[in-house]
Every structure is written in C-alpha cells, then in structure tokens.
Amino acid sequence: MYQPVAVAAGDHAQAHESEHEVSKFGMWLFLASEVMFFAAFIAAYVVLRAHSRGAFAEAARELNVVLAAVNTLALITSSLTMVLAVGAAQRGDRRGTVRGLAATIALGCVFLVIKYFEYSAKFHHGIYPSTNAFFGCYFLLTGFHGLHVLAGIIALSILLVVASRGVFRDGYYTPVECTGLYWHLVDVVWIFLFPILYLLH
C-alpha cells in the first residue's frame, strides 16, 4: 500500500542522478521553506521587541536559563549522535546505526520532558501565551520548535525500526541522511531561540 518516498524517487531518477542525490536535494529545499517559516516568527519577535524593549527584558527574567542550557546541551549532543548514526548507516553498520538513532531519540525526549516541566512551571505561576507580547512569542516559538522536535522523534523512531531490520546496507542510507538533515535544522533553530528568548535581557 504505502510506497516509500525515497524508493519512488529512485524510480524516476535519470541515469546521471542517483536517487540519493534527488532525495537529499529535495530535503534541502524543504529545509529552506522551514527556515523562512521560523524566520517570519523571529521577525515578528524582533518587531514586537523593538516596540516594548523594557517589558521584554523584564519578562525574559522569568525564564529558567539553567533548564534551557541543559536543553541546549541535549540538542547539540543529539546532533552528534545523529551524525554517528548517519556515518554508521553509510558503512552498513547495523548496530551502530541503531545505537546512534536510539541515543538521538533519547536526547530528543529529554529535551521535550524538560520543556514540559518549563511549560507547567509557567502555567503554575499563571503565565500563559496571552500574558504579554513576550510570552506570546515565547510560547509560539518554542511551541512550534517543540512540534518539530516531536515530528523528528517520530521520524527517527520509524527509522529505528527499519534500521534494526538491517535495511540500511550496501550504500543505501538515504532516509537516515535526510532525517539527519532535518534534525540538524531543528537543532539550529534552537540555537537561535535560546539566546533571543532566554539570554537577552
């Protein structure tokens, strides 16, 4: 019933372009649109901040920098484990791929769990998206980023099942690399969100 995208792409690829290249290129283009999506939110943040600088600085002090720093560390480390998974898949190393993917998923979950505690602490103190413009931006930006982390975890979990069956061998590792590219983007977006939301007072 379900025809994996990558396989379908391979069918139509012409002699001089491998399926791997086509899929990777498509992924890069998709990431470009993701960048524009987050860029628009960040632009909105910049405009609102310029209009009420003092209120933004004040509100930002309410955020928990330590938890966010731990989260930053978790995501950066997960990018490393993702690279290890891609490298292992490229070599056809099944156990290495599974280990790398499992570690990445675990670190992604750590990120979301910490995020959950951050959110519930805010709600506990009566802070909601509607509280002020800063928290509107905060919940919107981290919320959409969190959804992207969740989507990444789901994709990586599917890959984990596929990888454990030993599908990625003989130089076939396209889905791992494409998901890796996506995961790095999610990481990079966080690298921007962390300073502008937590560190800028």
Next chain:
Amino acid sequence: MSNDHIHPPPSSFFYKYIWSTDHKVIGKQYLFTAFFFLLVGGLMAMLMRWQLAYPGSPVPVLGKMLSALAFIDDDGRVTEEGFNQLVTMHGTIMIFFVVIPILVGAFGNFLIPLHVGARDVAFPVLNALSYWLFLPASVLIFASLFVEGGPAQAGWTSYAPLADLTQTGFSAGHGQTLWLLALFLVGWASILGGFNFLTTIIKLRAPGLGWGRLPLVTWAQFITAVFQLLATPVLAAALCLMLVDRLLGTSFFIPEHVYPGDVASGRSGGGVVLMWQHIFWFYSHPAVYILVLPGMGIASDLISTFARKPIFGYKAMVASMASIMGLGFIVWGHHMFVSGMQPVMGKTFMISTMLIALPSGVKVFNWLGTLWGSSIRFTAPMLCGLSFLSMFIIGGLSGLFMAATPVDIFIHDTYYIVAHFHYIVFGGTLFAVFGGFYFWFPKMFGRMMHEGLAKLHCALTFVGFNLAFFPMHFLGEAGHMRRISTPTEYEWLMPVQPMNVFISHSAFLLGAAQLIFLFNFFWSWVAGRRAEPNPWQSNTLEWTTPSPIPYYNFDKVPTVHHGPYEYSTAGAETDWTPQDRPDAGPAAGPAAGAGKGH
C-alpha cells in the same frame, strides 16, 4: 534508456483516481476541484454586481434559492454584511482555490514532468499528499459559507485588527477562524508542490535537455516554485500568529488601549497592527506573480507555436522572469503606501516597484517580436494567447500608476485598483488558462475541444471582460471606493451609477460566456473528436506521446536534440522540429548546414 523501472498502472479504483501518485491524475484532481470553486466564486461576483447595480432589490431567480446562506436575507437581498462576506470570499476563492490550483496544481503537475521528459515528479507520494492537504482546505473554506455568522468578511487580505478581534461583532464568528485554517493548509500544499517541482526540474531533466532547451512554461513554473517555496511559509507564519490571537487570546496584532472592548476582555495588548500587513504582503505580493508568471509561460508557448516562429529572445524571456522574481520579494510595501510609512521607505518601494516594469516590458516586446512578420494561425488557443497579451499590456500599464506614491494615494482602495488586478488576473491569467485548455486538452483527455464554441467563448469573454472592467478605471477616478455595498448612499457617486448598471450587465454577459466554456469542456471530454498525438504540430516533448498520455508518459526516456521553439527552420523536413528528433547530420540532411544555429 530502456523500459525497465516501469511499474504497471494501478488497477484498483482507489489507487487509480483517489490516492493516485500519477502527476496527470493529481493535475486533474486539482483541476476539477478548482472548476467547482470557479463556479462558486463566479456566482459570488454575479451577486455583488447585482447589488451594486440595483442596491437593496432582491436577486432574481437565485435570491430565493440562496436565502439559507448568511449573506442573503429571506427576501433574497444581499445584506450589507453579506456584501463584505462576498467580497472576501470571492477574492479568497478565486486566488487560492481557483487560479493558483489551476496554474500550479493542474498545469504545473500535468506539464512539468512531460516537459522535462520524466515519468513523474521527483516525489510522487508527496505530490498526492499536496492534493490531500488542498482538499480538506477546500472543504473548510466551503463549509465556512454555512457556519453561523457566515464566512470571513474582513477582505481577502484579512487586515488586523479587523480580522483579529473575536469580541466585537465583525469577526466574532467562526468564519474568520476557518478562513485562517483553510489558508494554512493550502499554504503547505503549495510548499510541498513547490519543492517537488523544483527538484523535478533541476534533477530529472532528460538527457540533452539543458537549461536553454526548457520550454518557457516550465521555466515559468520553476520561478513560481521558488516563490511558493520561500514566500508561502511566511504566509503560514502570519496565519499562525492571527490564529493564536483569535484562539489563545494573544495580542500579536493588538496594541494597548486602542480597542477597549478587547482589552477589557483580558487582552494584554503590546502588539503591532502594521506587522500583519508587512508579513501578509511579504507573501501576497509574490503570490501576485504566482498568479501571473505561469500564465506568461503558457502564452509564450501558444504565441510561438501558432506564429510558427521561434520565440523572440528566449534568454531575455528567462532573464526577465528571473528578475521579476528577484524584484518580487522587495516590493511588498507598495500595498501599504497609505497605511503609514516612512517617506524614505515609500520611495524605496516605489522605485523597486517601477523597476518591475522593465522585465515586464521586455516580455511584451519579445512576444510582439515573435509575432512580427509571422504567418499566424488564428486557432482558439492563439486567440486566447493574443487576448492575454493585449489585456496584460493594459493591466501592466495601469499598475505603473499605482506604483507612483502620489498617484496611488489618490486611487488607493478605489475601483481603479479593482480594474487593474482584474486586467492582470482575469484578462491576463485566465485568458492564458483558457488558451492552455484549448491547447493541451487533447493531451489531457485524448479528444479535441470544439473549435467553433471555443472561438465564440473567447470572443464573448474578450468583449464582456473589457466592457465590464475598463469602465472601472473611470469609476475609480470618480472616487468610487471598492468594497462598498451601496454606492447610491453617496451623493458624489450618483452621476456614475448608470456606469455601475452598465458594468453589471456586461459582467452578466461575461459570466454567461463561461458556461459555454464549461459545456464545451465536458461535452468534448465525452464526445469530442479523437485527437492525434500532435494536433498543433508543436515541438515540446509531451507531443511525442500518444493522446491521451499513457500511465508512464514515455516508453523510453527521450533524448533531447533541439530547443523547444524551432519552428519554420530552413531546410527541415517539416515546419516544426520535435525536441527529440535526432539531428540528421551534415551528410544525410536535406541541405548541408541547414541545422538551425543556436
């Protein structure tokens, strides 16, 4: 270059017509959904024109039938609020559910793989997914006509804070929320299409098909896809901001202490009203080019084919489209000249907007250069192509007046604007679309459309369109605001009211003429003359396949030897040279050295 990799076509109804990954079927899915909305949106235009000509009198025939809808009262009159809803939904439906789906969803899907000599797009499953995001969006926008309070009524631009407020009457209903959700889904359908098409054109071109041999239709789709990929996510973000404003009570577009009703209801304020306009137009100005560039591409192919001449200045055509794309990203502020803007910014946007006239002028010059001294075949598609050209010139010229800040401040939000963009989107794009159907129908359905009916439709549309929209320029200069339901309420508009009546009757003629097209379309589908593979004696790769096109397009992946517009080449066997015809070689050719120089 063999037959391997060809899957058998799906045999079950579900995989053949519903969840199909075949770009041709997906194109038709987009097409028929868009046709449905063309009727809905067209009917809305008729209702508005009735109200403008005869304010407050019941709509004949349709009024009673439609009185269940929010915008028509029990006596069959268009209500004042209902007029706002009609304005909003007519614009939204025509842009997002008719023109973009037809140009990109239908023509883009159908033609791109054929023009690059591929068996499908790069990611067929994502292509299907794109339609299956579009369809729920269509259902949402259609359902919003029936919800309590009626559909959205803040205009297709949904300016904040008008569309943002949930406490006051104007946008309190679910219509506006459904509008936002529907557009969000349409946006992602568009993004998926965009990167799929870009990947297809960049990576899947057949051997020999260099960038200089790509038909201009496909070049236009390529540039459109860049807009879709990079501008649409910004719209998606803007819609999200407004959605959370409405659903979670945030204040992204609501300043403090200006809207007491909402502040009292717990809004914190601190938002920036103008930010909506900036983010919205950052997408929606490029969207204007999404609406017209594919039409330019179609017209280029029609004009070259039926002038039997190579397109004049192929490279300049591509370069002009590329510069329209570059400039298209930095002109959005010209929609906001009266919204409040620093004079330096206004001047900057004025200059960048006027610069767009240069590439547009190059295109017009090149189309005319193609026609110059040619022996034109006046077929129905060519008549539509020529109509596109003439209407685009008028619409382009009136656009220049708007680009100039001082003039724009005078004509802003008047019927002059309405005239301008209908000259581009209806007179320009829709004529190209009609021409495209008359041209590619044999490839899509294996039959010819009726030529006589097609010519009649084209002529009536041309006359009806110009009678309806040209006088709107005068209305605008007379100070007739757009989006008003009852022009007779304003004393200074009384002298031009007869013109409103005239416009409405012309619009009814124009609307009725479209029924000829729909009849011709469906009648030809069933009973049209069976088409031969290349009825127009055209060059591009789709004409080398049988009509209708088999499931996997090409038995063998073609090898391309020629550019797309080699017509009337001296010494060639025929006056057209299919792109995949092998070169005869200097010795075997009918005349040595007759091969066209590049």
